[in-house]
Amino acid sequence: MPHPPHRRLALIDMGTNTFHLLIVELPEEGRTEPLVLLRTKVGVRLGQGGISKGEITPEAFARALHTMDAFQEEIELHQVTDVRATATSAMRVARNGPELVQTIFEHTGIRVEVIPGEREAELITKGVRQAVPLGNERNLIVDIGGGSVEFIIADEATIFWKQSFEIGAQRLLDKFFPDASGVMPAAAVAAEQAHLSVVLAPLVAAIEEYQPVGIVGASGSFDSLADMQIGQLRNEADLPPCTELAMSSFQESYRQLLNGNHEQRKAIPGILPMRADMLVVASVLFDFVLGVSGITRIRTSAYALKEGLLAEMMELN
CATH class of the missing domain: 3.30.420.40 (ATPase, nucleotide binding domain)
Structure with missing residues (x-):
């Protein structure tokens, strides 16, 4: 046989x-x-x-x-x-x-x-749980994609709240980012933040209700922020499942991203050139989330949707 x-x-x-x-x-x-x-x-x-x-x-x-x-x-x-x-x-x-x-x-x-976005949020949560020990503390999981952004408040066992918003980085880029100069002026940052404060009202309400204590960022933008923290662009196989992202590191990265033009951003160690402009609008979004949540502990997850799909298939086996 x-x-x-x-x-x-x-x-x-x-x-x-x-x-x-x-x-x-x-x-x-x-x-x-x-x-x-x-x-x-x-x-x-x-x-x-x-x-x-x-x-x-x-x-x-x-x-x-x-x-x-x-x-x-x-x-x-x-x-x-x-x-x-x-x-x-x-x-x-x-x-x-x-x-x-x-x-x-x-x-x-x-x-x-x-x-659909709801299913995407569930799979992302399953994937993140494989990488980040959530324990019994409520965390706000944030996945900034190109098309949509998923927010989930969850611990190891329970999803308390989840919602998908069609405000991904490519959409924000189309809406708020100037083409010619490659620099995002203060007025454009303010316009994006004003837009987010309207669209993300349900998120603000959920944060107030469930009081998450940490943030877990999943997917590309957060992989980039983790790479910028060490000043080195890593491929997917080299990323650790979970990284502690220092608030000071994010603030420094955010400052560099906002102050640079296309070429200067592409030259920052740890940035994938394809992501250089998207990372600006994604960071404005993340800064908004930090502001409304008051959370200072940030972890990044190298696992997201596909690992969630794998976890689900393993459960079914």
């Missing part, structure tokens, strides 16, 4: 900025943790040029397809047995999102599930 092949999962998170691929081998007897075979990401910028108009541009459509073709090659190379692909904000709102889902299926055989 030939030995049955190991069960291998591929988990794909098709975000508005970045597509992630995680390939793992499920544990067999004697091993409790899945074995990570590949962890990679590609800056697809699916929302660039079109998210605020509710469409995926032809260029972004082509980048998405090219990336999924490359992911499919890795999936075949690693002899994967199960594939789960989720898509979030950009695909939720784009008129041609269903067309992209169909074209990806025709090209690769991968079925993409477009998930």
Whole structure:
């Protein structure tokens, strides 16, 4: 009898900025943790040029397809047995999102599930819990994506409140960030903060009600802030699951981001050039959250949606 092949999962998170691929081998007897075979990401910028108009541009459509073709090659190379692909904000709102889902299926055989914001928040929480010991303290989990931002108040066992807002970094960039100079003037910062104070009223109310004591930041913007803290750009495999982010480090990074132009920001150690402008509007958002919550303890989680999907699949096994 030939030995049955190991069960291998591929988990794909098709975000508005970045597509992630995680390939793992499920544990067999004697091993409790899945074995990570590949962890990679590609800056697809699916929302660039079109998210605020509710469409995926032809260029972004082509980048998405090219990336999924490359992911499919890795999936075949690693002899994967199960594939789960989720898509979030950009695909939720784009008129041609269903067309992209169909074209990806025709090209690769991968079925993409477009998930609502509430489900996204649940999966992010599951992922964060794998990386950050929340214990029985309530934490505010913040995931600033390109299209949407998820806020969750949770401890290790319970989600007390969660909401997804369509105010991701690409949308904020389109709305508040000046094109030409590459510098975000004080008036634009004030305009973004005024907008957030209206849109995020439910968050402010939830913070008052549940009184979280710490913040956990997940996904790209927070990976960048953790890299800026040590002045070194790390790839996904090198990021520790959880990082303590000093308030002084964030404030220094925020100052650098606000004072620089495009070129100066790209030169800051630890910044991915693709993220240089988005990080400005994301940091304004994060500074707003710090202001309304009064929280000073910040941790970052290298795990988010795809790790949540993995945790969920492990539970079902």
